[in-house]
Amino acid sequence: GAGVSQSPSNKVTEKGKDVELRCDPISGHTALYWYRQSLGQGLEFLIYFQGNSAPDKSGLPSDRFSAERTGGSVSTLTIQRTQQEDSAVYLCASRATGVEPNQPQHFGDGTRLSIL
Amino acid sequence: GQNIDQPTEMTATEGAIVQINCTYQTSGFNGLFWYQQHAGEAPTFLSYNVLDGLEEKGRFSSFLSRSKGYSYLLLKELQMKDSASYLCAVSGTDSWGKLQFGAGTQVVVTP
Numbered sequence: 001g002a003g004v005s006q007s008p009s010n011k012v013t014e015k016g017k018d019v020e021l022r023c024d025p026i027s028g029h030t031a032l033y034w035y036r037q038s039l040g041q042g043l044e045f046l047i048y049f050q051g052n053s054a055p056d057k058s059g060l061p062s063d064r065f066s067a068e069r070t071g072g073s074v075s076t077l078t079i080q081r082t083q084q085e086d087s088a089v090y091l092c093a094s095r096a097t098g099v100e101p102n103q104p105q106h107f108g109d110g111t112r113l114s115i116l
Numbered sequence: 117g118q119n120i121d122q123p124t125e126m127t128a129t130e131g132a133i134v135q136i137n138c139t140y141q142t143s144g145f146n147g148l149f150w151y152q153q154h155a156g157e158a159p160t161f162l163s164y165n166v167l168d169g170l171e172e173k174g175r176f177s178s179f180l181s182r183s184k185g186y187s188y189l190l191l192k193e194l195q196m197k198d199s200a201s202y203l204c205a206v207s208g209t210d211s212w213g214k215l216q217f218g219a220g221t222q223v224v225v226t227p
Binding site for chain 2: 048
């Protein structure tokens with residue numbers, strides 16, 4: 001498809017389990033971002049990847065969170081030993097190549113994660 | 117620190133005008149974005165301002181004053197489909213477009 005694709009759209013799991021969330025960015029976009037959105041809140045930055053450079057992990061809330069981006073395209077966000085406070089919508093966005101600041105981020109529909 | 121403030125909720129009548137304000141304090145500034153987000157959907161890009169002044173795009177306009185750390189989004193001729201959350205986001209000096217988001221303003225359009 002032409003847009004950012006995320007899977008699964010919904011995930012329900014038990015506390016303590018590990019989960020993997022997937023993001024397929026728009027083809028050719030070299031920048032990829034992960035955000036978390038809790039109910040009624042704004043977007044909380046988690047991590048971003050910029051081409052082949054080291055990712056900016058400054059927003060990851062704990063060492064239970066990690067992310068990879070393989071081949072400069074698909075990204076996976078992994079949450080280990082999930083806690084109830086991890087329940088949120090996880091949004092992925094990608095951005096076109098280049099340094100023009102006016103290039104917007106394009107978002108996927110998100111994965112709604114519920115921890116029981 | 118970094119802070120972006122916008123009202124939590126605004127209500128307006130169909131056909132009216134609503135102005136959503138956003139104030140920001142960030143360590144660097146490389147532009148301000150407005151996004152629209154309908155419930156359960158992805159945020160979609162509305163506008164970008166980096167210079168002072170008003171940018172108009174159809175029924176939507178966005179204004180920026182860098183010296184005041186202030187922006188607003190103006191929605192004219194409101195339609196029911198404009199009921200959504202509007203997110204203000206600031207791009208810092210990071211050249212790869214890392215954004216700091218406000219909590220969003222829920223706009224409710226009534227008949």
